[in-house]
Amino acid sequence: MKILPSVAAMLFAALASPPLHAEEGGEYQRGLAVAREVCSACHAIQAQQLQSPNARAPTFLALATTPGMTATALTVALTTPHAGMPMFRLTTEQRDGIIAYILSLKQSGSPPGK
Template sequence: MIRHTAMAVLLLLSEPSAVHAQGAGSPRAGHQVAREICASCHAVEPGQYHSPRQQAPSFERIARVPGMTTTALTVALRTSHKTMPNIILEPKELRDVTTYITSLRERR
């Protein structure tokens, strides 16, 4: 798992557009992407803690993982997961949704 994650990070860092895009997203647009694409499995709304799929963490829970950044989320969303469908987001959608998720860290 660690080797797989390290390879994904190296791949991300070798792609200049992904690094340049870090933090450049729109939380409002990301919220809309989350509602349209992610909400069937994840709790995506602020203050919503129970996801439609029990094993899918809420976006607020993801946002509060220590060290969670838009870069870490980008790597995670570009890496296949056994329990998550391989959803392909356009680069702007990816920036927006990762910015939205990290924005939830500040809410309480």
């Protein structure tokens, strides 16, 4: 039963540490790189772009500022087939990076680092 205090201490330490944000891990930067390769042919991926190359594709800023937009909603959008959106085979890291990048546009109104 001496294991319980050490488990409790580890749990306390995990709960006491601040959560990592996507910006701290550079996840959104990786997401921007993937978006440039995969998404930019159809979507305006930077906040300064007012119109997407494909008029039917929303801009990333429009996606980010849609009321109620969450990481979960973006995950569904990127993993569920829907009209006009080709299905890409993204790794979890690529998908999470794109989502972090899109949500960063909501927070700052422009891409981080600009």
